[in-house]
Each structure stands twice: as structure tokens, then as C-alpha cells.
Amino acid sequence: MLERYKRIEQLGWDMQLLKKAKVLVVGAGALGNEVLKNLALLGVGNILLADMDVIEDHNLTRTILFRNSDIGQYKAEVAARHVKEIDPSVNIIPFVAPVQKVFGLGVYREADIVFGCLDNIQARMDVNRYCYQTNTLFIDAGLRKIDGDVKVFGAPYNVCLDCILTQNMRDEAWRRFSCLKLRTRVEEKPGPTAPTISSIMAGFQVQIGMKYLHDASVPIDSRISVLGYIDDITTSKLSHNPMCPTHNLYEPIAETEVVQLPYQSKQLKVGELLNLVQQDMGRNAVIELDYDLITHFDCAEHDYHKAIIRRRGYVYTDEVACPMCLERDEVESHALMQEYFINHIDSESAPAILNKTLAAIGTPLYQIFKAKAMKKGELVYKYFEISGDRGMVFR
Ligand SMILES: [Zn+2]
Ligand SMILES: [Zn+2]
Missing domain, CATH: 3.40.50.720 (NAD(P)-binding Rossmann-like Domain)
Known part of the structure; x- marks a missing residue:
């Protein structure tokens, strides 16, 4: 050296x-x-x-x-x-x-x-x-x-x-x-x-x-x-x-159970990932998210609906204020909002989510997703790595 x-x-x-x-x-x-x-x-x-x-x-x-x-x-x-x-x-x-x-x-x-x-x-x-x-x-x-x-x-x-x-x-x-x-x-x-x-x-x-x-x-x-x-x-x-x-x-990921997918999180759509997972594990397969993905807010008092598809922790209070509550000069106008969020992706997930890229729903680079499915009456797990991201991290 x-x-x-x-x-x-x-x-x-x-x-x-x-x-x-x-x-x-x-x-x-x-x-x-x-x-x-x-x-x-x-x-x-x-x-x-x-x-x-x-x-x-x-x-x-x-x-x-x-x-x-x-x-x-x-x-x-x-x-x-x-x-x-x-x-x-x-x-x-x-x-x-x-x-x-x-x-x-x-x-x-x-x-x-x-x-x-x-x-x-x-x-x-x-x-x-x-x-x-x-x-x-x-x-x-x-x-x-x-x-x-x-x-x-x-x-x-x-x-x-x-x-x-x-x-x-x-x-x-x-x-x-x-x-x-x-x-x-x-x-x-x-x-x-x-x-x-x-x-x-x-x-x-x-x-x-x-x-x-x-x-x-x-x-x-x-x-x-x-x-x-x-x-x-x-x-x-x-x-x-x-x-x-x-x-x-949570549990440590067993190396043997990781399927490598040669895609990038900024390109691969949530629905496309679900398809790949279901091709591997069957149509009833579900992808688990390890965070809350907020999908929308409704005002508890007014007919007001606000769609915000974002990871919890990255939505600001002033983004979800109901305009009618605001007019009434409510200081904490977001407090009346009811939030909706999901923790998994499956065939029933809304098209608005399935059409987003993995990056757009807050997926970090080179992520490994956990998926589960019922097989012969038993719950089985498998991991899927977004391997196409590797070059964006280890350069
Ligand atoms: Zn511990
Ligand atoms: Zn309101």
C-alpha cells in the first residue's frame, strides 16, 4: 500500500x-x-x-x-x-x-x-x-x-x-x-x-x-x-x-429468500411490482409496506376530500386544511381531518396507487419488499429486492 x-x-x-x-x-x-x-x-x-x-x-x-x-x-x-x-x-x-x-x-x-x-x-x-x-x-x-x-x-x-x-x-x-x-x-x-x-x-x-x-x-x-x-x-x-x-x-431477512428484480424504483410502478410478485407467489400475494402510506384526508364536518399519496411523516399540517374549516377561522383546521392510510399493496389497491412508481410512494433506493401469500392453507413469505437501484447507491 x-x-x-x-x-x-x-x-x-x-x-x-x-x-x-x-x-x-x-x-x-x-x-x-x-x-x-x-x-x-x-x-x-x-x-x-x-x-x-x-x-x-x-x-x-x-x-x-x-x-x-x-x-x-x-x-x-x-x-x-x-x-x-x-x-x-x-x-x-x-x-x-x-x-x-x-x-x-x-x-x-x-x-x-x-x-x-x-x-x-x-x-x-x-x-x-x-x-x-x-x-x-x-x-x-x-x-x-x-x-x-x-x-x-x-x-x-x-x-x-x-x-x-x-x-x-x-x-x-x-x-x-x-x-x-x-x-x-x-x-x-x-x-x-x-x-x-x-x-x-x-x-x-x-x-x-x-x-x-x-x-x-x-x-x-x-x-x-x-x-x-x-x-x-x-x-x-x-x-x-x-x-x-x-x-x-420484524425478523432478519433470510438471504435465501430474496428474489432479485432488475428494475429501478423510479421506473417500476407499484402495480408492476405487484404483478411480478403475484407471478412468483400466486394471485393472492400481498406486498407489505413497512411504513404508513397516507392516501387521502376527509373533513369530518364538510364534504371535502384531499388526495395525498405520501409516506407518513412527510405530510405537512397546512397541506391538509379544509377550505371551509379555514374560512370559519379554525386555528387547528387540520385537526378535523380524517386520514386514511394503507400498509400493504394487493389486487384491491386503488389504481391511483398502483399507477405510481415505487419512488413516488416513498420507497428508498435498493429496497427489499416483503410479500406474503397463502399456499396450501399456509402463509408463506418471500422478499423481493429492487436490484436495478444498486448502481444508484454503490457507485
Ligand atoms: Zn429489540
Ligand atoms: Zn372542514
Whole structure:
């Protein structure tokens, strides 16, 4: 290997291995910057980065990869550019989008490690579920002022992030949304954190990740807590929660059951996917969606109907206001709206949905769909991967 990496190789680390590695970095804020900086210094080969935010001036006290002149630009794009300045051989691909909309299960299945650098529970829960379903190592960090923690989850996934959440924390995931779980235009900002603690926690994240790539023992099912106020570090074992929604509602995808479909989510229509699935599994086959797909809203008082086919979490309150309620000057005019949503696609699904592309109903890239059908009185499952998307992610 290059002279550049001599000192890394002297650590006993294999550059060949680091160059081949594929990692996801979710979030390009304080933690994401530090994680990316470490990955860049180590010359880690392939990085996929997702973040939807733009750089604001107050970010600059915690983000080594951003400069004054970057304000107003997308964090993911700027971070990727500066990573390439550190090591031009690093193949980093930025995605300006929420992680749920961009990385499908196929992406997680091919990744070696997922670094969680997020500041909200909802995204963490969604990333956790995809890691669990694909048995991918998930190294998640969280910060609070000058405290922080790193949690490590991995195969065989005896414990997942959802196991250790309280119901209150799960509810909080939706707390910034309205009663109908609609998005409001005013987003809550996360609390303050020091650049010192993000650097410490991201250091742990990447170091554990590098050890994992080399098959060294890593603290799976553990939490490393750094208490900045008393300069203390403790590692504790996390335990499985028998009531964990993720463990109870989902299961790891068995590699043998995945059918590869050579289509792209931006071209393949929902109805076409249903046809392919039904050709394989029979006419009664049903495709499961792993999110709520909102289809329309009706006003409870007026004869008003609004069609919005969109993934839950991406509909804004002001998009579903009934004009007659608005006229009456109802402050929370969306509150009277009744929502309708679906969780599966079958032969009875509305043509308006069947005619949409997979991308248009909120499917992330390189997704793997689960389908079920009755066969000889028994329920059978199969997975279908939108393999044509692969080249859009792993470039
Ligand atoms: Zn769990
Ligand atoms: Zn109304």
C-alpha cells in the first residue's frame, strides 16, 4: 500500500480491508463530521452519507469539515467535498435526503457498518430496524451537552436499540408532529452539545468499527457512557426487552429468500411490482409496506376530500386544511381531518396507487419488499429486492 498509510498499517490494520469497506454514515452534524473526519484520515474506501439539512452559522463551532463560506449549502455535499480533500481516494457519495427515503434494505445488507450520527429518535428507530433486519453492525452515538454515549448492536441481534427505549421515548419520536402525526413547518432544534464530546464519541464509534472490520472483539449489546461532568467512562451490558416492537414485528431477512428484480424504483410502478410478485407467489400475494402510506384526508364536518399519496411523516399540517374549516377561522383546521392510510399493496389497491412508481410512494433506493401469500392453507413469505437501484447507491 501507499506510503501515506504506512502508520495505519503499523497499527496492525489492513489497508486492503479498509479500502474494500462499505460504511453508511447517517447524519452530517456534529457527530457525523467527526466520524467522517476519522474515516477520511483512515482512508476507509466507500462511504455513503445521508443528511438533508443545510449548514447554518451556529453549526460551525462543532463541525470540522465546514467553513464560513459553506453556510447555506447542504451538509452532506460539503462534508463529502472536504472528505475528498483529506483523502481523494475515498469514494464518498452524499445523499441530500432523510435516511428513510434514501437507503433501502439492500443498501444496509451490503454495508459493513452503519454509523448513527443522528439527533432524533424517529430516524434512529428506523435505522435500527433496517440494521436488525439485515444483521448489519449499528454503532449509534448520542450527545447531551458534555455527556455522550455509544451503543453497539450487531448480529445475532439479541438486543436492538428499540429494546432499550421506553414508551415515553418512542412517543417522543412523534411529539414534534401534530395529533395526526403530520409534520409542522417549525422544527424543534436539538439541545446544545460541545465539540469536545462529539469528538470523543465519534472516536469510539470509528475505532470500534475498525476493530470490527478486523474481526477483533467489539462490545456488541453494550453502551459506553462518557460522563463529561465527572470525567467518568462506564460500559454497561444492554438487555433484550421481550416487549420490543422491532423484535416482535420484524425478523432478519433470510438471504435465501430474496428474489432479485432488475428494475429501478423510479421506473417500476407499484402495480408492476405487484404483478411480478403475484407471478412468483400466486394471485393472492400481498406486498407489505413497512411504513404508513397516507392516501387521502376527509373533513369530518364538510364534504371535502384531499388526495395525498405520501409516506407518513412527510405530510405537512397546512397541506391538509379544509377550505371551509379555514374560512370559519379554525386555528387547528387540520385537526378535523380524517386520514386514511394503507400498509400493504394487493389486487384491491386503488389504481391511483398502483399507477405510481415505487419512488413516488416513498420507497428508498435498493429496497427489499416483503410479500406474503397463502399456499396450501399456509402463509408463506418471500422478499423481493429492487436490484436495478444498486448502481444508484454503490457507485
Ligand atoms: Zn429489540
Ligand atoms: Zn372542514
